[in-house]
Amino acid sequence: GGGGGRRKSKSKASWCSCCGSRVFNIMLFLGLAGLALVYPMRTGGYFSDSSALLPSKQPSVQDVIEGDFGDGSSAAQDQHSEDGNTLVWKVSKVDPPSPIVAAKEPVVVEEVQQAQRPPEMVEGQSMAQEYNQQAKAKAAEAMRLWRKRYSQVDHGPGCARCCQDGERWGAPCLDVDACAAKAPRGGKYAFVYAHVGRPGWPWLTFLHSLKIQALALAEETGGSADILVLMPSKDIQQLGTRHWDLINRYEVKVTPVAWTIPPTLKWWPKHWWPGKADGWCGPQDLMRLHVLGLDTYDAAAFYDQDIEFQGDAGAALKCAHTGKFLSTSGGVEEPMNVGFFAVRPDKRLLRAAEIFAENVSFTEQTGWDNNGFRPAGGYFVGAECGQGYMHSLLYQKSSKKGRQALKLAGLIDAEGKLEFEVAQLDRCIWNYQTGHQCPRVFDCERIRVHHKPTHKANGGDCTKLAARSGFKSPFALEPPPALPPKKWDKLGCLSKYVKIGANCKCSEPNNHVKTVTVEGVVAACEAQTSNPSGDTFGIAFKENTVTATRIDARSCWCDDSIEVQCCILREAGRGA
Secondary structure, rough: OOOOOOOOOHHHHHHHHOOOHHHHHHHHHHHHHHHHHHHHOOOOOOEEEOOOOOOOOOOHHHHHEOOOOOOOOOEEEEEOOOOEEEEEEEEEOOOOOOOOOOOOOOOOOOOHHHHHHOOEOOEEHHHHHHHHHHHHHHHHHHHHHHHHHHOOOOOOOOOOOOOOOOOOOOOOOOOOOHHHOOOOOEEEEEEEEEEEOOOOOOOOOOHHHHHHHHHHHHHHHHEEEEEEEEEEEEHHHOHHHHHHHHHOOOOEEEEEOOOEEEEEEEEOOOOOOOOOOOOOOHHHHHHHHHHHOOOOOEEEEOOOOOOOOOOOOOHHHHHHHOEEEEOOOOOOOOOOEEEEEEEEEHHHHHHHHHHHHHHOOEEOOOOOOOOOOOOOOOOOOOOOOHHHHHHHOOOOOOOOHHHHHHHHHEEEOOOEEEEEEEEEEEEHOOEEEEEOOOOOOOOEEEEEEEEEOOOOOOOOOOHHHHHOOOOOOOOOOEEEOOOHHHHHHOOOOEEEEEEEEEEEOOOOOOOOOEEEEEEOEEEEOOOOEEEEOOEEEEEEEEEEEEEEEOOOOOOOOOOOEEEEEEEOOOOOOOOO
């Protein structure tokens, strides 16, 4: 956990003294299990259809089978095992694990389910409907203002030789707007994030910026646009109450993935091994390959979490809808930067990425499969991770193993022609990463997607809108207000997150307990909570105080991220 204290082991005497209660607990568990067979557990709607991402060799698959999505549809999908056999299973949405105790298996959390319910009707119109109407109007106005400014910008030359075709620099950058104009009306689109490891807080810091893009794209095309977060199942279980609140309020679809590196990939750096949390960027990069297989969408675009949207990014998805794989180069002249790519998803693309992994290796001298680093002169940043892997597979026509993988997946016809087109976009506009290779005189208003610098700009670099003093970005949408659990409906209180914070005074007595004071009177709180380090706490409250007692260990804790959802009366003196 996040604390510095050790967990105390039970003595033999205390172990024996609780045997009776353990027998009772076992009997109670068996009784509840019997009831579960009679009354099937209802699952809710937090997870997106992940059937395209789960392989046939999925452990614990019983957790997610035999369900529906609440809309009358099911997700029976073909899944391909490593040996080419096909299995079919039905995958249901799964409720999030408890935000209170990190469970080993997904569990139903009634309070969280009810917190996602439609709000009470207010003057004939629900709060949710009213918020959605206001949000769509704000997105439309943001795009209108941006287009007005954009029309007044000097659209001179773009980046200097920053686009490549797998063999040479200086290939023409694709005209995205002209391409997007050819996209059919309607369509189902996805903006995609990915996360590996225990989520911290704050999290998805530019989600408010991305939500504007999704709403605007759906309105413009007459289609739909979802926001997805790809995560390994074990990391989903570490999402806390605050994470789920953000997910629900912005209507994000959490999508579990079965692997972070292709199952058949047996190469990795000598200093790394599967399960190691750091030391290689492979897992966080290669997990993004799952975007290639999201074929329930007409187009999907992946973006790093530190990307801010400053203009119309939806055009890249509409262009991808026409049958293209799009990317940009990197800010230090990597041929491909995996912080952004857009694609018309196809399961065959994901299959090609898996086939490419078989018996492939990498060296800093020869690249993937001894195919070199063209058009780069040698090793480049991220070459041993997703940037080199995807570039070799999709862009390098000279990669024999890459072409073979695409052909075996059915993406190259008898004449040797790809069924999709690969192209690159102007990095200075579609994935800005400092002013390197951008025109010397460059209007920052031309930027649609800003990646780097993350904080302060150097020299003539363009900054993020959020870093500009006194500037309020039009591409920022506040989420709807948090809704308290249904059981608090009659309390007349306001749902808030109370910060408990760290209690790192490990040499003091009772260092496993901390009390904080709040403004107002506490009417209710969740019974338990946890911090990102996995420490768990029991919660008590009285008048204007909230007390957290660590229950997984009688120990201090130094993780400052612990919060608990409580309901606070606005007026002192009102009882629960």
